[in-house]
Amino acid sequence: MSVEKTYAEINAKIKSGKAVVVTAEELIALVEEKGLSKAAQEVDVVTTGTFAPMCSSGAFLSLGHTTPRMKMQKVWLNGVSAYTGIAAVDAYIGATEMHEDDPLNSHYPGEFRYGGGHVIQDLVARKPVKLKALGYGTDCYPRRNLETTITLDEINEAILFNPRNCYQNYNCAVNLTDRTIYTYMGMIKPHLGNANFSTSGQLSPLLKDPHFNTIGVGTKIFLGGGIGYVAWNGTQHFPSMMNVEGKGQRSSAGGTLALTGDLKQMSPRWLVGTSYLGYGATLSVGIGIPIPILNEEIARYAALKDEELYAPIVDYGEAYPSFTPGNLGYVSYAELKSGKIKVNGKEVLTAPLSSMPRAREIASTLKGWIQKGDFQLTEPVKTLPSPTDGFIAHSIKEA
Amino acid sequence: MSPKRIVLRFGTDISVKPIVYRLVKDYDLVVNIVKADVNPQKEGTMILEVTGDQSEEGLNYLRDIGVSVQALNQEIVRNEDKCVMCGMCTGICPTGALYMERPSMEVRFDGDQCVFCQLCVKVCPMKAMEVCL
Ligand code: SF4
Numbered sequence: 001m002s003v004e005k006t007y008a009e010i011n012a013k014i015k016s017g018k019a020v021v022v023t024a025e026e027l028i029a030l031v032e033e034k035g036l037s038k039a040a041q042e043v044d045v046v047t048t049g050t051f052a053p054m055c056s057s058g059a060f061l062s063l064g065h066t067t068p069r070m071k072m073q074k075v076w077l078n079g080v081s082a083y084t085g086i087a088a089v090d091a092y093i094g095a096t097e098m099h100e101d102d103p104l105n106s107h108y109p110g111e112f113r114y115g116g117g118h119v120i121q122d123l124v125a126r127k128p129v130k131l132k133a134l135g136y137g138t139d140c141y142p143r144r145n146l147e148t149t150i151t152l153d154e155i156n157e158a159i160l161f162n163p164r165n166c167y168q169n170y171n172c173a174v175n176l177t178d179r180t181i182y183t184y185m186g187m188i189k190p191h192l193g194n195a196n197f198s199t200s201g202q203l204s205p206l207l208k209d210p211h212f213n214t215i216g217v218g219t220k221i222f223l224g225g226g227i228g229y230v231a232w233n234g235t236q237h238f239p240s241m242m243n244v245e246g247k248g249q250r251s252s253a254g255g256t257l258a259l260t261g262d263l264k265q266m267s268p269r270w271l272v273g274t275s276y277l278g279y280g281a282t283l284s285v286g287i288g289i290p291i292p293i294l295n296e297e298i299a300r301y302a303a304l305k306d307e308e309l310y311a312p313i314v315d316y317g318e319a320y321p322s323f324t325p326g327n328l329g330y331v332s333y334a335e336l337k338s339g340k341i342k343v344n345g346k347e348v349l350t351a352p353l354s355s356m357p358r359a360r361e362i363a364s365t366l367k368g369w370i371q372k373g374d375f376q377l378t379e380p381v382k383t384l385p386s387p388t389d390g391f392i393a394h395s396i397k398e399a
Numbered sequence: 400m401s402p403k404r405i406v407l408r409f410g411t412d413i414s415v416k417p418i419v420y421r422l423v424k425d426y427d428l429v430v431n432i433v434k435a436d437v438n439p440q441k442e443g444t445m446i447l448e449v450t451g452d453q454s455e456e457g458l459n460y461l462r463d464i465g466v467s468v469q470a471l472n473q474e475i476v477r478n479e480d481k482c483v484m485c486g487m488c489t490g491i492c493p494t495g496a497l498y499m500e501r502p503s504m505e506v507r508f509d510g511d512q513c514v515f516c517q518l519c520v521k522v523c524p525m526k527a528m529e530v531c532l
C-alpha cells in the first residue's frame with residue numbers, strides 16, 4: 001500500500017514530538033535495510049545539507065539615519081564598496097566585491113584576501129565594521145560625509161538575500177592545457193593534474209528533490225546557521241535533467257534557489273568569507289533543506305545515492321573559458337568522493353570544494369530542530385520551474 | 400648534538416642515492432630520511448635529519464651540486480577554527496600531508512609528511528593553513 005501524507009499531518013507529528021526525521025544519508029541506509037515502501041511509510045522528514053562557496057550572495061543593510069540626514073551615494077564597509085542605488089541609507093553588500101585597494105590579479109595569481117563575503121562574516125561575528133559614506137547633498141539630505149563604526153546589532157535591518165545559491169549539480173573541473181589555472185573551481189594543475197568538484201552529492205538539497213516537488217517559494221530552511229526561506233528560483237535556474245551518456249542514466253543539471261533570511265540570527269560558522277587564489281573573494285554558505293516524505297516517489301528521489309548522481313567533467317583550461325559546448329564524460333559522486341577518477345584514460349586525483357563534514361553537521365542540526373518541535377515545515381506558496389518546464393539558457397548576442 | 404631538520408629540493412638530473420652516500424661517507428654524518436618524494440620525471444623533495452660535526456660542510460656540498468637546502472625551523476600549522484574541512488587542499492598537497500579520511504571526508508593534517516612547499520598556505524580559501532616561526 002503506497003503511502004500519502006500531508007504537510008498538516010507531518011506538522012502535527014512534529015508538534016507532538018513524534019515525527020520521524022532522518023538525514024538523507026540515514027534514509028539511504030534505511031531504504032537499503034527495509035526497502036523503499038517501508039522507509040517511505042516510516043519517515044516523515046528527510047534533512048539535507050550543503051556548505052560551499054556561493055558567489056551570488058549578499059545582504060541588504062539599512063544603516064539608519066545620521067544627524068543631519070544624508071543620502072548615501074557611495075558606501076564602503078571595511079573598505080569594500082556596497083551598492084547604494086536604492087533608498088537613502090540602504091545598501092547591498094555583495095559577496096564578491098573586493099576591498100578598494102586589493103591588487104586583484106595584477107600580481108597573478110591574486111590572493112583576494114578581503115571582500116564582501118568577509119564583511120558579512122565580520123558583521124555576523126559581531127565585529128565592529130568601519131562605515132564610510134559620501135553624499136552629494138540635497139535639501140532633505142544635506143550631509144555629504146560620514147566615517148564611523150557600526151555593528152550588526154546597531155543597524156536597523158540586515159537581510160541576507162542571495163540571488164543564486166544551492167546549485168543542484170555542478171561540473172567536475174579539470175585542466176587539459178599545459179599551465180596551472182586558477183579558477184572559481186580552485187587551482188587546477190596542467191595535463192589533468194587534479195580534478196575539483198562541488199556539491200555534497202547524496203546530501204545536497206536539490207539533488208534530492210530533482211523535480212521540485214516539495215522545495216518551492218516559501219520553503220523554510222536552515223540558512224547561515226539560522227532560519228531562512230526560499231524566496232524564488234535562483235538566477236540561472238536551469239532544472240532540466242541531463243542524459244548521462246554511456247551510463248544509461250538521467251541526472252539533475254542546474255536548478256538553483258534564491259534565499260533570504262534575517263542576518264541578525266545567523267552565525268559566522270555558517271557564513272564564511274572565502275578567497276579563491278587567482279579568482280576572487282566570495283562567501284561560503286551553509287544551507288539545509290527539509291524534504292517532507294509525502295509519498296513514495298518523493299522518498300525515492302530523497303534516497304538517491306552517490307552512485308546514482310552524476311556530474312559532467314569539463315575542461316576549465318580551454319573549453320569552459322571559450323564557451324565551447326560538450327564535456328569529457330560523466331562521473332558519479334561515488335567515484336568523485338573515492339578520491340580518484342579516470343579522464344581520457346588517465347587516473348586523476350579528485351578534491352571537493354564543498355565540505356562534507358559541514359554538510360552532515362547541517363543535516364543533523366536541522367534534524368535536531370525538527371525533532372525538538374521547534375521547526376515546522378512550510379508548504380510552498382508557489383512551485384518552482386521543474387525539469388518539464390523546458391528552461392533554456394540564453395547567452396549574450398553581440399552585434 | 401640534536402639533529403638538523405632540512406628540506407632538499409632538486410631537479411631531475413640529481414639522483415638521491417649518491418648524495419646521501421656522500422653525506423654519510425665524506426662528511427661523517429648520521430642521516431635519517433624522514434620523507435622522500437622522488438620521481439624521475441619531476442622535481443624531487445626530501446626531508447632529512449642530519450647529525451654530525453661536519454653538517455654545515457655537508458650542506459654546502461649539496462648546495463654546490465645544485466640542491467636547494469632549506470632549514471626546517473618553520474612549521475606549517477592548521478588553524479582548526481578556520482578550517483571548514485572542504486578538502487580543496489588535499490588535491491594540491493604534493494606529499495599527502497593534507498589528506499582526506501574516507502568515508503567521513505574529514506580532512507587530516509600530518510605535519511611529519513609536510514615538505515613546507517606552502518602551496519596550501521596560498522590555496523586554502525579560508526586561510527586556515529599558516530606558517531608558524
Ligand atoms: S583547504 Fe583550507 S579549509 Fe579546506 S580543508 Fe584544507 S585547510 Fe581546511
Ligand code: SF4
Pocket residue numbers: 475491492493494495496497512513514515516517518519520528
Ligand atoms: S606546505 Fe602544505 S601543501 Fe606543502 S607539503 Fe606541507 S601541507 Fe602539503
